Amino acid sequence: MSEKPGNQTPDTPNVSETELREMKADELREEARGENISGASNMRKEELVKEVANARSQGGGGSDSRDGENNDGGADADDLGAGPEGGKIRHGDASSSSLKYSQEVTSTEDEPEREGRSLATTHHEVIRQWAEERGGSPATVEGTEHGDHLGVLRIDFGGDDSKLRRVSWEEWFKTFDDRRLNFIYQEQRTDGTQSNFFRLENPEREDA
Incomplete structure (x- = not known):
């Protein structure tokens, strides 16, 4: 069975992961920041795609709960x-x-x-x-x-x-x-x- 283009993630209606995958990782990180997804800088591209898709489907806010987490002693x-x-x-x-x-x-x-x-x-x-x-x-x-x-x-x-x-x-x-x-x-x-x-x-x- 061939893979269908568009959205392949359950519970994310009207969100095209194919469209997201065509974006560069830096563009996805900007999208993730706009959706208030924490930890985006350390995510791989596929993780970014899923987080942004989920955030869009929920109307904003990611599933990552690491808000304010700081691993380097400075800014997030x-x-x-x-x-x-x-x-x-x-x-x-x-x-x-x-x-x-x-x-x-x-x-x-x-x-x-x-x-x-x-x-x-x-x-x-x-x-x-x-x-x-x-x-x-x-x-x-x-x-x-x-x-x-x-x-x-x-x-x-x-x-x-x-x-x-x-x-x-x-x-x-x-x-x-x-x-x-x-x-x-x-x-x-x-x-x-x-x-x-x-x-x-x-x-x-x-x-x-």
Whole structure:
């Protein structure tokens, strides 16, 4: 028996899962946030399809009961999103050559063109996922603060650097956006092994 297009989920009349599956995962996450579905940032595409379909059929509100749950000591991951630039690279007079030759990443669905490719983004969720896949946490360098503002931003991978102080993703990304920084990084080295390389660049100033 052939699979019928449209809605395959019981109790979700007038909701087309086929239509939802044609959407990108980032678009589904936006839909999920609009339906007040918690935990959307950590869901796979098929989970998002089902949650959004269920929420639409119920007239809003998801089945996830993790409202307010916070796993990283900062803002709920759902509040991070793409950021004000939609993930696009920020340009300025002091943009480096490495930024010029980096592949722009504007979605969590984007893949490197090849192993070892230099990547660049301002997408909050892309940065958070990259860091957490490597056991990293948002941090700042102690002693570099400017009044109540965070100092130099770093990712703490759990090393022995006693100068790093962990902060929330909310604080980290607020500073990242206020300073109009770009996140330049690698997913893999040229030999295919996982890379922890990253650096932050301010395209308006040589000193990020």
